[in-house]
Amino acid sequence: MRSERITAILFCAFLLCFALLFFLFPQSSFSLSEKRALQTKPSVSVSSVLSGRFGKEVDDWYADQFPFREMFVGLKGAAEILEGKGENNGILLGRAGQLARVRFDMMKEKGIVPDADRLNKEHLRAIAEGVNRAAANARVPTVFLFTGRSIDVAASSFGYPSVDPSALLREMFVADVVSPNISAVLRERYEAGEAVVYRTDHHWTTLGAYYGYCEAMRSFGMEREIIPISAFTPVTVTERFRGTFGAAGGMKWVKPDKIDVWTFPDDGDYTVFADGKPAGGFYTFPPEGDPIGYELFLDGTHDVVTVEKTGEKRPRMVIFKDSFANSLAPFLARHFDLVLLNLSSARKDYTDLTATAEAYNADCVLVVYTVSNLLTSDTAARFR
Amino acid sequence: MIFSSLVFLYAFLPAVLLVYFLCPKRWRNGVLLIFSLLFYGWGEPKFILLMIGSFTAAYALGFPIAKYRLEKPAAAKRWMFLSLAISLSSLFFFKYYDFGARTLSRLPFWNIPVFGLSLPVGISFYTFQIMSYTIDLWRGDASLQRNYAAFGTYVSLFPQLIAGPIVRYREVDGQLRERSVTVSDFSQGVERFCAGLAKKVLLGDPLASGWIYFRDALTLSPSALGAWASVIFYSLHLYFDFSGYSDMAIGLGRMFGFRFPENFNYPYTAGSVTDFWRRWHITLSTWFREYVYIPLGGNRAGKGKQFRNLAVVWLLTGLWHGADWNFLLWGMWFLLLLSVERFVIGVERLERVPLPLRRAVTLLVVFLGFLLFSETDLPTVGRTFGYLVGVDCRFSDVLDLYRLRVLLPLLAVAAVGCTPLPKRLLTRLSERCGGLTRVRPVLCALSLLFATAYLADKAFTPFEYFHF
DSSP states (O other): OHHHHHHHHHHHHHHHHHHHHHHHSOOOSEETTTTEEOOOOOOOOHHHHHHTHHHHHHHHHHHHHOTTHHHHHHHHHHHHHHTTOOEETTEEEOGGGOEEEOOEEEEOSSSEEEEEOSOOHHHHHHHHHHHHHHHHHOSSOEEEEEEOOHHHHTGGGOOOOOOOHHHHHHHHSOTTOOOOOHHHHHHHHHHTTOOOBOSSSSSBOHHHHHHHHHHHHHHTTOGGGOOOGGGSEEEEEEEEEOOHHHHHHOOTTSOOEEEEEEEOTTGGGEEEEETTEEOOSSBOOOSTTSOOOGGGBTTSOOSEEEEEETTOOOOEEEEEEOTHHHHHHHHHTTTSEEEEEETTOSSOOOOOHHHHHHHTTOSEEEEEEEHHHHHHOSTGGGOO | OOSSSHHIIIIIHHHHHHHHHHSOGGGHHHHHHHHHHHHHHTTOTHHHHHHHHHHHHHHHHHHHHHHHTTTOHHHHHHHHHHHHHHHHHHHIIIIIHHHHHHHHHTSTTOOOOOOOOOOOTTHHHHHHHHHHHHHHHHHTSSOOOOOHHHHHHHHHOHHHHTTOOOOOHHHHHHHHHSOOOOHHHHHHHHHHHHHHHIIIIIIIHHHHHHHHHHHHHHHHSOBHHHHHHHHHHHHHHHHHHHHHHHHHHHHHHHHTTOOOOOOOSOGGGOSSHHHHHHHSSHHHHHHHIIIIIHHHTTTOSHHHHHHHHHHHHHHHHHHHHOSSHHHHHHHHHHHHHHHIIIIIIOHHHHHHSOHHHHHHHHHHHHHHHHHHHHOSOHHHHHHHHHHHTTTTSBSOOHHHHHHHHHHHHHHHHHHHHTSSHHHHHHHHHHHHOGGGGGHHHHHHHHHHHHHHHHHHTTOOOOOGGGGO
C-alpha cells in the first residue's frame, strides 16, 4: 500500500512539476546550439484553432521550450550510446570524442531516401555526368574540390564500414576533370594525428582548409606560390565550439572544439562584401557572450561574397561553393580576387558554371562542394 | 493529440487529473467528455462535429430501440438498423468512398469523382463502439443510457478513443453510471501507463527507426538479410507500438476508475495462427466474433458455412484496417492460414506438433503477413517478398551486418520483451524479496524520465494506428 501511494504521488508530482516549470522557465526564441528559431507561445485565433494549426504550434512550443530540454536530449544521447548503438540521431561516436554523421537524406531519382547510409549508384552517375559536362564546357581553368565527409576523413576513429563516395566518383570522371583527392590527403593527415576536421562539426578545421588550399593551388599549377604554414599566425578564438554533430548527437560529454583563425600580416588590406554589404573582413565575431561558431568565417552563409585586395588588381577566381569554402577563402585571397557563389542558394541557381563564370569575368573557377552535399542534392547533377 | 507527446504528458494529463478529482462525482462524466473532445479536436477540430453527430444519433435512436424491443421487436429492429446505417455511413464515406471510387473508375465507362478525403482520427474505433451500444441495447444485453454526457463519454473517452481497446458498451455500462478510484487503482493505472509509455517510446519507436532504415536500404542496395531485418523490425515495432498504446489506454482508464478489456496477450508466443488471433488486438477479434461471426452462424451449420462466415469476418477485418488492396490481401492471407489450420490440418493434429516448431511457423507466417500490412504499394511488397528469397539481390552487405550488430541489444530486449518472461521474473523476485515492491515507483519514474528524454529529442514516430 505504501509503495502504491508513493507511485501515485511520484507520478502526479513529476507531471505537475514539469507542467509548472514549463510556464515558470524563461523561454527563448532562438536555439544557439541548434541554430534555428524556436516555436514561441502561439497566438490563438478562430481560424488557427479550426484549421488545427494552433494544436500543432502548441505541440512544437512544448517540444521547443520544454524545461531542461538540452539535459533531456543529452540523457537520450547517453542512453543510445549505453545501449550499444554507438550513435544517436545518425551521429556516430568514435575514438577520442570524434563525431561523424553517417546517415544522410540520399537523393534518388524520385525524391530522397531519408536517413540512409547507402550510396545510390545512379545518383553518383548523375553527379559524374554533371561534373564531366561542366569540365568539358569550361573556358577557363576549372578545379573541382570535393571535400570529404568526416566519416571518410576520420574513418580510422570509427569501426564503421564506410565507403568513400569521392573515390567512386573519381572513377567516373573523364580525363578533363581536374579534381584533387582531398579526402585521401585529409585522411592521411588525420591518421598522422593532425586535427584536420572538427570533432563536433562537419566542417574542416583551418588546418584542413589549408590543405585544401594547397591541393587547389597545385591543381591550378601554382604549387610554387603556396604560402607555407609558418607564414601564418594561428590565433585561437574559442575553445567552446560545439558544432552540428555536437548539437544533433546530444552527446554532451564530448569535449568541445577550438576554432583557430590564421592571421597574416596584410589581413587588413582586404575588403569583403557579403550580398553587396561590407562584411568587415575575413572573420565576423558574434556579439559579446554569444558562442563563436563556424559562421565566423566570411560572415556565414550568403549568396554572393566578394573579396578584393585594396589597390591591387589580381586574377579573378569564381568559387562555386558551400560553407567549406568560407574557411578556405582567406588562403586563396592572397593570390586572387574572389567571387564566392553559394550553390545552395534558394534565390539563384548557379549550376550553369560556364555561363556564370563568364558573367563574372572569371580567370579561373574552383568548385568547393562537400561530398555529403553532392549526395543529398541534385546540384552537381545539374552542372553545365 | 497522442499520449506519447510532451503536451499530453505535461499539460493535458495534469490538467484533466486535477479537474477530474477536484470535481464532484456527478460532474465527472461531463469533465471527461469535455477533455475528450479537446483531446480529439487537437489536430483536426473539424471532425469533432462528425463524432458528436454520430454519437448523438446513436444516443437518440437508443430510445425507440429500448422502447420497442419487447413490445414491437420488428420496429426495434428497424430502429437498430437505422442507427447502424447512420454510424456506418460516415465510416464508409470517409474511409472507403475514395478507395471505391478509384477502384470502380478503372472499369470501362465508369468515372466516379475522387474527393481526396482525409480520414477522421479513430473513426473505425468509435464507430465500432457506437455500434456495440446499439446492438447490445437491441439484444437486451445493455440498458438504455439516458444520460447524454455519460454516453458521449463512453464513445469519446480519450484513453481509448483513437486506438482502442474497443470497449463494448456492456463492459463499461455500470462504470459509466457509478465508479470509484482507490489509491491502489490509481497506482496500478500509473504503473500500466508508464509500462506502455516505455514500450511505445523506448522500444516501439527505435524499432520503427530500425525498420525504416532496412526498408529504405532495400531501395538503394537490396539484400535478403536486409529484407528479413525489415520484416522482423516492423513486426516487433508494431507489437510494441500498438500494445504499448493499449497499455497506456488501460492504465489511463484505471486512473479514472474504468476497467478496459485487455487487448494483447503475448501474441508472438502463440502456437498457431488461431491462437495468435486470440492474443492480438483481442478487442477487435472479440467484436467481430460477437457481432458478425456468431450472428452469421459461427461454427455451426457445416464447414461450408463456417468458411463463408470466416471469409466475411476476414474480409471485414482487412478492410477495417485500411481502404487499400494490401489490407484486403492481408485479411485474405489470414483467412487462408486459419482455413488451413481449421479445415486441412485440424486442431488435434496441430497440437501434436512440438510447440517450439508451431511457434516458429506461426511467427514466420504472421511476420510475412505484416509485410503486406506495412506497405500499400503492392509492387514494392512483391519485390520485398522476392528479396526475402534472394531474388534480384545479394544475400547481405557489410552495412546490413554493421547495422544489425549495433541494433542487436535493442532486438534482444524486444525479443524477450514480447514474451511473459520479464513479468514472470518480476513477480518471482517480488515473491522472494518483498522489498522489491519498493522498486516499482522507481521503475515508473525511470520510464517517465527516459520517455521524456526521447520525446524531448523528438525521436518519436507518429502513432501508426491513428488512421484505422
